[in-house]
Amino acid sequence: MFQPVDLGTFLAFVTGFVLLVLFGLQAWYDRRDALLADHRRLNSAFSCARCGLVYVRPRRREEAACPQCGWKNVRLKF
Ligand SMILES: [Zn+2]
Incomplete structure (x- = not known):
């Protein structure tokens, strides 16, 4: 069921995954900060x-x- 994977491929996969998560978090926090x-x-x-x-x-x-x-007024919308 499991195929042997060499260390280089495994590390490349893990590094790619970590980078993807970091970029995703950065984009999410940027958007949140802009909205706030x-x-x-x-x-x-x-x-x-x-x-x-x-x-x-x-x-x-x-x-x-x-x-x-x-008197309670509603906001002006432009
Ligand atoms: Zn008034």
């Missing part, structure tokens, strides 16, 4: 439907209360 940085960097803009005030809240959120009148 976007999430922290982006602000959300709101325009109050009741009093007309335009205001900004940090981070990405769909709803925020107006600081002037307390």
